[in-house]
Amino acid sequence: SSELTQDPAVSVALGQTVRITCQGDSLRSHYATWYQQKPGQAPVVVIYGKNKRPSGTPDRFSGSSSGNTASLTITGAQAEDEADYYCNSRDSSGNHLRVFGGGTKLTVL
Amino acid sequence: EVQLVQSGAQVKKPGESLKISCEGSGYSFTIYWIGWVRQMPGKGLEWMGIIYPGDSDTRYSPSFEGQVTISADKSISTAYLQWSSLKASDTAMYYCVRPSPVTTAPDIWGLGTMVTVSS
Numbered sequence: 001s002s003e004l005t006q007d008p009a010v011s012v013a014l015g016q017t018v019r020i021t022c023q024g025d026s027l028r029s030h031y032a033t034w035y036q037q038k039p040g041q042a043p044v045v046v047i048y049g050k051n052k053r054p055s056g057t058p059d060r061f062s063g064s065s066s067g068n069t070a071s072l073t074i075t076g077a078q079a080e081d082e083a084d085y086y087c088n089s090r091d092s093s094g095n096h097l098r099v100f101g102g103g104t105k106l107t108v109l
Numbered sequence: 110e111v112q113l114v115q116s117g118a119q120v121k122k123p124g125e126s127l128k129i130s131c132e133g134s135g136y137s138f139t140i141y142w143i144g145w146v147r148q149m150p151g152k153g154l155e156w157m158g159i160i161y162p163g164d165s166d167t168r169y170s171p172s173f174e175g176q177v178t179i180s181a182d183k184s185i186s187t188a189y190l191q192w193s194s195l196k197a198s199d200t201a202m203y204y205c206v207r208p209s210p211v212t213t214a215p216d217i218w219g220l221g222t223m224v225t226v227s228s
Contacts, residue, residue: 031212033212033214033215035154037154042204042219042220042221043154043204043218044218045214045215045216048209048212048214048216049211049212054216084153086153086154088154088156088214088215089214090213091156091170095168096142096159096161096168096208096213097156097158097159097168098144098156098159098208098213098214098215099156099170100146100153100154100155100156101153102153103153103154
C-alpha cells in the first residue's frame with residue numbers, strides 16, 4: 001500500500017493565501033484529489049486531476065504538483081473555507097484501491 | 110440525479126453481527142465500482158475496500174482484509190458492508206462512495222452510516 005502525509009493543522013488570516021501539502025510516492029505518477037469536509041458532513045471534491053475544479057468549487061481553490069508533493073492552494077481564504085482537507089490518490093498496488101492523507105485542519109483567523 | 114442512499118444509524122453490542130447497505134440510483138449500478146470509507150470519531154478518512162457490482166470482484170485495503178466483508182446485489186443496486194463480530198473499535202461513520210471512472214477517486218458520496226458499538 002501507499003502512504004500520504006499531510007500537516008495536521010494549518011492556519012491562515014482571512015483574505016490571505018494558504019497552501020496545504022500532501023506527500024507520498026504515489027504522487028510521482030498519479031494526481032491527487034482533494035476533499036473538503038466540514039463538521040457533520042460528507043467530504044466533497046474541491047480539486048481533481050491536473051488542477052480541475054468541480055462546478056461549485058470557488059476559483060480561489062487551485063491544485064498543483066511537483067515530484068512527490070501535491071498542493072492545494074486557497075488564494076484569499078474565506079471564513080467558510082475553515083474545514084478539514086484530505087488528499088487522496090491511487091494505491092501503489094494498482095488494485096483499484098485508494099489511499100487518503102491524514103487530513104489537515106484549516107483554521108481561518 | 111446520481112445518489113448513494115445509505116441505511117440508518119446502528120447501535121450494537123460487541124460480538125454482534127451487522128450488515129449496512131448502500132443503494133445506488135440515477136446511474137447504471139453494475140458498471141461502476143463502489144467503495145467503502147471509514148471515519149472513526151474525530152479521525153481521518155480510511156479507504157476500506159471496493160467492489161465491482163457487475164461481477165462482484167472485490168478488493169480490500171490490507172488493514173481491513175479479514176475484518177469486514179464487502180458484497181453487492183446488482184438486482185437491487187445495493188452494496189453492503191458487514192461484520193461478523195463487532196468490536197468497540199468498529200465505532201465509526203462509514204461512507205459508501207462511487208469512484209469517478211476518469212480519476213478513480215471517489216466523487217459521489219453517501220451521507221454515511223454511523224455505527225456505534227458499545228456494551
